[in-house]
Amino acid sequence: MSGSRNALLIATGEYENPELNRLRSPARDAEGLAEVLHDPHIGAFGVTHVIDRPQHEVNRCLETFFLDRSRNDVLLLHLSCHGIKDDNGLLYFAAKDTDRRLLASTAVSAAFVHDQMRRCRAKSIVVLLDCCYSGAFLPGVKGDTAVHVTEELAGHGRAILTATNRTEYAWEGDHLTEMVPESSRFTGAIIDGLRTGEADRDQDGIVSVHDLYEYVYERILAAGVKQRPQMWTALEYRVTIARAANGRSQRAGEPTPPAAALEPVPLAGNRGSTDRKTRTAQPTAGDEQIVKVSPPLHVRQPAAGLGTGVMGIAVAADTASDCTALPRASSSLVITGPVEAPLGEARDLRSHTEQTDPSDAITYSLPSLGLLARGGPAKARSAANNAAIAALTKVFADFKVDAAVTGFRLGPTITRYEVELGRSVQAEQITALTKNIAYAVASPDVRITFPIPGSMVVGIEVPNTERELVPLGDVLRLAAAAGEGNPMVVALGKDVEGGYAMANLAKLPHLLVAGAMGSGMTSLIDCLITSIMMRATPEDVRMVLVDPRRVELMAYKDIPHLITPIITDTNRAVEALQWIVREMDLRYEDLAAYGYRHIDAFNRAVRDGTVTTPVGNQRQMEPHPYLLVVVNELADLMMAAPRDIEDVIVPIARLAHTVGIHLVLATQRPSADVVTGLIKASVPSRLAFVTPSLADSRVILDQPGAEKLIGKGDGLFLPKGADKPIRLQGAFVTQGEIAAVVAHCTAQVILARRAASAASSCPEGISGETEPLDGAVGRDGGSQGRPAHRPGPITFKGYTSTVTVYADRVDIKRSFMGKVGGARDCVIPFADVVRVDSKEPTLLTNGYVQVATAQDRGPLRIASGEAQKARANNSRTVLFTRSQRDTFAAYLAEVTAGVQAQSGNCFG
Numbered sequence: 001m002s003g004s005r006n007a008l009l010i011a012t013g014e015y016e017n018p019e020l021n022r023l024r025s026p027a028r029d030a031e032g033l034a035e036v037l038h039d040p041h042i043g044a045f046g047v048t049h050v051i052d053r054p055q056h057e058v059n060r061c062l063e064t065f066f067l068d069r070s071r072n073d074v075l076l077l078h079l080s081c082h083g084i085k086d087d088n089g090l091l092y093f094a095a096k097d098t099d100r101r102l103l104a105s106t107a108v109s110a111a112f113v114h115d116q117m118r119r120c121r122a123k124s125i126v127v128l129l130d131c132c133y134s135g136a137f138l139p140g141v142k143g144d145t146a147v148h149v150t151e152e153l154a155g156h157g158r159a160i161l162t163a164t165n166r167t168e169y170a171w172e173g174d175h176l177t178e179m180v181p182e183s184s185r186f187t188g189a190i191i192d193g194l195r196t197g198e199a200d201r202d203q204d205g206i207v208s209v210h211d212l213y214e215y216v217y218e219r220i221l222a223a224g225v226k227q228r229p230q231m232w233t234a235l236e237y238r239v240t241i242a243r244a245a246n247g248r249s250q251r252a253g254e255p256t257p258p259a260a261a262l263e264p265v266p267l268a269g270n271r272g273s274t275d276r277k278t279r280t281a282q283p284t285a286g287d288e289q290i291v292k293v294s295p296p297l298h299v300r301q302p303a304a305g306l307g308t309g310v311m312g313i314a315v316a317a318d319t320a321s322d323c324t325a326l327p328r329a330s331s332s333l334v335i336t337g338p339v340e341a342p343l344g345e346a347r348d349l350r351s352h353t354e355q356t357d358p359s360d361a362i363t364y365s366l367p368s369l370g371l372l373a374r375g376g377p378a379k380a381r382s383a384a385n386n387a388a389i390a391a392l393t394k395v396f397a398d399f400k401v402d403a404a405v406t407g408f409r410l411g412p413t414i415t416r417y418e419v420e421l422g423r424s425v426q427a428e429q430i431t432a433l434t435k436n437i438a439y440a441v442a443s444p445d446v447r448i449t450f451p452i453p454g455s456m457v458v459g460i461e462v463p464n465t466e467r468e469l470v471p472l473g474d475v476l477r478l479a480a481a482a483g484e485g486n487p488m489v490v491a492l493g494k495d496v497e498g499g500y501a502m503a504n505l506a507k508l509p510h511l512l513v514a515g516a517m518g519s520g521m522t523s524l525i526d527c528l529i530t531s532i533m534m535r536a537t538p539e540d541v542r543m544v545l546v547d548p549r550r551v552e553l554m555a556y557k558d559i560p561h562l563i564t565p566i567i568t569d570t571n572r573a574v575e576a577l578q579w580i581v582r583e584m585d586l587r588y589e590d591l592a593a594y595g596y597r598h599i600d601a602f603n604r605a606v607r608d609g610t611v612t613t614p615v616g617n618q619r620q621m622e623p624h625p626y627l628l629v630v631v632n633e634l635a636d637l638m639m640a641a642p643r644d645i646e647d648v649i650v651p652i653a654r655l656a657h658t659v660g661i662h663l664v665l666a667t668q669r670p671s672a673d674v675v676t677g678l679i680k681a682s683v684p685s686r687l688a689f690v691t692p693s694l695a696d697s698r699v700i701l702d703q704p705g706a707e708k709l710i711g712k713g714d715g716l717f718l719p720k721g722a723d724k725p726i727r728l729q730g731a732f733v734t735q736g737e738i739a740a741v742v743a744h745c746t747a748q749v750i751l752a753r754r755a756a757s758a759a760s761s762c763p764e765g766i767s768g769e770t771e772p773l774d775g776a777v778g779r780d781g782g783s784q785g786r787p788a789h790r791p792g793p794i795t796f797k798g799y800t801s802t803v804t805v806y807a808d809r810v811d812i813k814r815s816f817m818g819k820v821g822g823a824r825d826c827v828i829p830f831a832d833v834v835r836v837d838s839k840e841p842t843l844l845t846n847g848y849v850q851v852a853t854a855q856d857r858g859p860l861r862i863a864s865g866e867a868q869k870a871r872a873n874n875s876r877t878v879l880f881t882r883s884q885r886d887t888f889a890a891y892l893a894e895v896t897a898g899v900q901a902q903s904g905n906c907f908g
């Protein structure tokens with residue numbers, strides 16, 4: 001696969017408009033960056049840079065840059081300028097002639113950039129944004145402080161790295177405030193990292209997007225400023241920014257990686273092809289000359305065949321560095337370094353924050369309801385209602401049906417008119433009039449409920465001419481006012497009576513959501529997840545998000561409630577669901593061992609000390625958090641592996657609720673091959689938005705009705721045990737609100753991480769311990785002895801184990817993808833080792849180790865009989881063969897050495 005490599009660097013530091021402060025270094029930065037990117041030994045890009053040009057020229061450059069690319073090209077765009085957000089929240093990049101009152105015609109809109117990238121065929125586009133974002137708000141108004149770069153620019157086949165994702169400065173009157181221009185730390189770090197080769201974090205001779213992000217992040221962290229770079233990726237290929245040829249690898253006498261190392265390598269499901277060394281050499285990119293586009297503008301495209309694969313957009317603005325106003329630390333949640341994504345696309349999600357360990361939490365503050373907007377007052381009776389009543393009355397009179405409108409309920413989306421029938425009127429007479437009624441009220445979407453449950457009147461539902469938005473915040477405020485404390489209570493919306501609708505997911509106990517494209521299903525999923533973030537700590541509720549579509553749940557990728565990076569790969573989804581089945585089994589074992597029938601009772605007993613750890617058992621008893629599994633979209637999974645998915649979903653749906661595990665399955669295709677009979681039978685609560693057909697409505701609700709809904713959150717909710725669905729208008733939460741809530745949750749984690757790294761350079765990590773493992777094994781010391789070695793977390797298929805090797809035993813504190821249901825610790829006494837089937841454990845490229853114990857069935861495999869015996873004894877002791885212990889010890893030594901050699905990172 002051979003493509004070209006091209007970079008476009010757009011830097012604007014000089015502005016005609018005096019309201020826009022001059023930025024000091026973009027031109028200089030762009031030149032420095034152009035140099036390293038163009039260097040054939042480093043970036044090997046054909047580089048174009050555009051400095052201090054007016055909007056129309058910048059737009060033209062951008063359009064030209066993305067034009068006529070091939071799929072395999074690597075494109076890198078670097079933007080360095082003021083990023084400006086208008087009153088409507090739209091993002092623009094300032095050009096030389098930008099007037100902040102005329103952004104649409106004088107600034108480069110992010111939507112325009114997004115559009116060019118969307119049309120571009122290249123699937124390896126890297127955007128580097130070095131902007132100091134400003135909110136161009138009205139005087140005295142401070143808009144939300146998030147920039148939402150991801151919403152504006154992210155997309156499939158792209159990686160976006162930004163110096164920050166927050167507005168640092170707001171306009172006051174006519175001027176930007178607090179502007180302290182200085183050289184860009186972000187672009188400066190990129191240049192340094194590429195020039196020296198230091199950005200090659202995993203020392204494989206190349207600087208990948210993730211390498212670069214990690215390097216820049218650490219550099220900025222080390223600078224002690226508040227600014228925090230961010231990254232979003234949805235790359236199909238592993239994109240190489242540069243060879244680390246000029247720097248470390250050359251100094252170390254290592255050969256320069258071949259040109260082929262610069263080519264994009266397929267990511268998901270192509271692990272076998274990621275070994276660059278086995279790839280055939282391809283033509284070197286980057287013989288193109290640097291084209292400096294300073295007035296006059298000349299955009300020169302690299303010659304055909306000169307690879308340009310990475311397109312990066314870097315917005316480089318001279319960021320005043322103390323920009324990101326993170327909230328004060330309110331938690332000591334412990335964050336470790338980047339982790340190998342256990343179930344998701346490892347590379348894509350490598351920036352994913354290691355999940356917090358709830359047991360280490362001091363205080364986790366829930367987001368304030370103030371982050372969510374308030375709605376206006378509920379709509380009052382209007383002339384439209386009077387007209388509809390008159391129209392209905394006339395229809396009944398015209399067709400000589402003895403019926404009268406006796407009242408109505410004004411809901412947010414529809415109004416339900418209540419019609420009382422005369423004694424001799426048959427139901428069919430009313431339903432036969434549906435089309436006439438629709439005609440009379442001038443709406444095709446009339447729905448008749450016969451009768452309204454619990455009453456003796458017929459309901460005729462007519463869409464409102466003006467719909468009422470139901471803000472998520474309003475529903476949650478009501479929940480708070482009602483003293484609703486259950487962390488699994490989520491907002492659904494507002495019913496026809498105008499009452500707020502909430503649901504306790506734990507009681508549903510599983511939910512199937514369906515609806516056509518644009519029906520409001522994604523918004524509902526957003527509301528469910530945001531409700532959990534607003535109301536539950538990661539100790540209360542953990543989540544597994546499965547999103548084969550990759551982008552819809554991306555906003556949540558860093559929240560501490562996740563126990564695994566968002567799962568986008570079908571095979572990984574099956575693995576995750578299989579793990580959930582195992583987790584369910586283990587939770588059932590706990591319940592059985594202590595004589596409890598429900599997880600809530602068990603957790604209460606753990607909290608009040610009734611359930612304690614048996615003497616001699618190393619495991620620390622902890623409550624099991626609720627585990628919410630959201631699958632969006634089920635059809636994609638069912639199409640890929642129907643049998644496997646059904647095989648895991650059905651037992652979870654049937655049994656897992658007792659142990660606190662709940663499913664939300666969403667699909668836009670509620671056909672019988674997606675929502676199979678077995679799945680349907682196991683998921684008792686359903687929520688349908690408008691469906692494409694009556695048949696779909698029957699699949700999801702077992703009755704017609706959903707096909708007549710009017711979209712945008714208009715839904716029918718059929719909770720477990722109900723005969724008739726409840727019509728409701730789904731709650732709505734904006735992407736801005738979600739970003740604010742996510743920022744609150746993740747900021748605590750970031751601060752804790754910073755605090756942890758400040759407190760100790762390596763609290764648990766390998767670099768903090770230097771005593772060799774084999775020196776410890778066999779030495780006297782006993783179980784009270786201090787750990788001989790602490791290699792840090794070891795990950796295999798999502799199981800993370802922190803291994804501590806003592807003189808006489810190995811302790812493995814295990815958790816799955818973070819911490820679910822308490823640690824499953826193993827103690828491996830060397831003296832008592834019985835049996836183990838050992839394969840060579842694998843050292844992963846990022847320094848983590850694949851290992852498995854007991855139930856994992858992994859490289860260190862324990863006979864299931866032994867594991868069962870251990871479990872039956874309520875013991876977490878796992879026994880290995882005597883002969884295997886040396887293998888294990890040697891392996892750990894090797895791994896430890898390997899990890900040290902590879903990164904020296906702190907994994908604690």
Ligand SMILES: Nc1ncnc2c1ncn2[C@@H]1O[C@H](COP(=O)(O)OP(=O)(O)OP(=O)(O)O)[C@@H](O)[C@H]1O
Nearest residue numbers: 516517518519520521522523524712713730731732
């Ligand atoms: N509850 C709601 N209240 C108001 N508007 C809504 C609501 N839900 C959805 N909408 C509107 O409908 C649009 C589509 O909604 P949403 O993205 O949730 O649909 P979807 O069913 O997931 O389809 P798609 O896959 O096309 O996104 C939203 O952008 C929003 O404008």
